[in-house]
Amino acid sequence: MSDTPIVPSFDDDVASGRKLAIICSKGNLDMAYPGLILANAALGEGIETHLFFTFWGFDMINKETMGHLKFTFVGNTSMHMPGSSMGIHHMLGALPGATAASTKMMKKMISDLDVPEVPEFLELLHGSGCHMWACRMSADMMKLEQEDLYEGVEGIISATDFIELTDGAQLLFI
Amino acid sequence: MPTTTIAGREIDVDAEGFLTKPEQWDEELAQTLATNIGIELTEAHWVPIHFLRKDFETQKETATLRRVSTVGGIPVKELFALFPGKPAKKMSYIAGLQKPKGCV
Numbered sequence: 001m002s003d004t005p006i007v008p009s010f011d012d013d014v015a016s017g018r019k020l021a022i023i024c025s026k027g028n029l030d031m032a033y034p035g036l037i038l039a040n041a042a043l044g045e046g047i048e049t050h051l052f053f054t055f056w057g058f059d060m061i062n063k064e065t066m067g068h069l070k071f072t073f074v075g076n077t078s079m080h081m082p083g084s085s086m087g088i089h090h091m092l093g094a095l096p097g098a099t100a101a102s103t104k105m106m107k108k109m110i111s112d113l114d115v116p117e118v119p120e121f122l123e124l125l126h127g128s129g130c131h132m133w134a135c136r137m138s139a140d141m142m143k144l145e146q147e148d149l150y151e152g153v154e155g156i157i158s159a160t161d162f163i164e165l166t167d168g169a170q171l172l173f174i
Numbered sequence: 175m176p177t178t179t180i181a182g183r184e185i186d187v188d189a190e191g192f193l194t195k196p197e198q199w200d201e202e203l204a205q206t207l208a209t210n211i212g213i214e215l216t217e218a219h220w221v222p223i224h225f226l227r228k229d230f231e232t233q234k235e236t237a238t239l240r241r242v243s244t245v246g247g248i249p250v251k252e253l254f255a256l257f258p259g260k261p262a263k264k265m266s267y268i269a270g271l272q273k274p275k276g277c278v
Contacts, residue, residue, distance in 0.1 A: 006178040006191040007210045008267055010260050037277055044239055046259030115278045116240070124240055124278075127250035 011046075019169035021050040021162075026174060027059030029069040029106060029118075035174045036060075036121045043128040050169065051125070052162050053153070054135035057174075058142055061134060061150040066118050071106040072099040081105060119150070126152035133157050133165070181206040192272050196230065199270025207268045215268070219256050222248050226269040236266045238276040 020042045024035040035051060042049045059065040073079055073093025080087050081102070092098060107117070116124060126132070134149055134156045146156055157165070175194055177184050181203055186194045193199060204223060208215045215223075225246035229237045239262040243250045250261075257264035263273045 005180055005210065006176060006187050006189075008191040008263065010211055010264055010267075040278055044260060044262050113278075114241070114276075121278075124243070124250060127243075127254075128239075129251075129254060 017048075017168075019048045019050070019166065020172070021052065021166040021169040022172045022174060023052045023054060024057035024060055024174055025053075025055050027056030027065070027069060029071040029103060031174065032057075032060050032069050032118055033110070033115075035172070036118070036125065037115075038172065039125055039130055040121070040128065043125065043130055048131075048169075049125075049129075050131040050133065050162075050166055052133045052135065052166075054138050058134065058138050058144065058149075060118055061122070061132065061153055062142075062144060063148060063150060066122070066150060069118055070099055070103045073102055074099070082109060122150050122152055131165075133162060135159070135162075180210070188272070190273075192267055193270040194272070196227075196270050199227075203270065204268050207270065211264060211267060213257065213264065213268065218252075219268075222246060222253060222256070222265050223269045226265060226271060230269075230271055235276075236269075236271040236274040238262060238274040238278060240278055241276075 022035045022039055024032070026032065039049050039051055053061050059069060073088055073090065076093070079090055079093065111117070122132070130152070132150070132153045134153050136156050136158045139145070139156045146153070175186055175188060178187050178191070179185070183198070183203065185198050185203070188194050205215060208219070213219065222242050225242055225248070226237055229241070229245065237245070239250060239253060242248055242253060242265070253261040253265070266273050
């Protein structure tokens, strides 16, 4: 028993101005999630969070593709489904239908954990106050405009803009 | 596990201060818990708090922010407005529950 009540200190990080920036550069289903989950965790801790989508990471915010990311065994050194140690020969991963099947399986595993699909996840992050930015060079390369992207994306910005925005932030490249 | 005195009562808490025995909680205690972390409870605050308590009865674990939003029907944005900074932790503290364990 103590005299002063034990009370959690919730506002330490908020006051410290901690900032996190995550560069999302991959368009595979399995590589989309780490950035989304970490961003969600950081936002829940009151940390100012910025996501910068570049190159294949654009598939995560392109309205055409964001709901259809895929998981493939091709070129993946972890040739097994999560939770199974049973290896799959790499030639099988290249067979027609293999990527569709493994994508379907992984989506089910993710949804069984009650983790949302990418578009809904972006909504969750947006509602939590996440800042989302798209890379200017990637947009030019892919001939995409702001209206092609998820509405929560605040702007298409240059690498320099991003560096300025994330002054003092902790940085992750995924 | 330590105990601490909240609203004149001896309450079991973990090292951080979250209640470890949800049955020691009632709405009167919630008022003091809220005051402890600088929140003044309004009607709007009670909606997610009641949801957390009800959900805990069946799930035996604290609902994550997403669950409060999808199952409880309260937009995430609103939860951030009601419990600024760390909504999931602040809500569960006031509801007399452990902080959520789920990642999402």
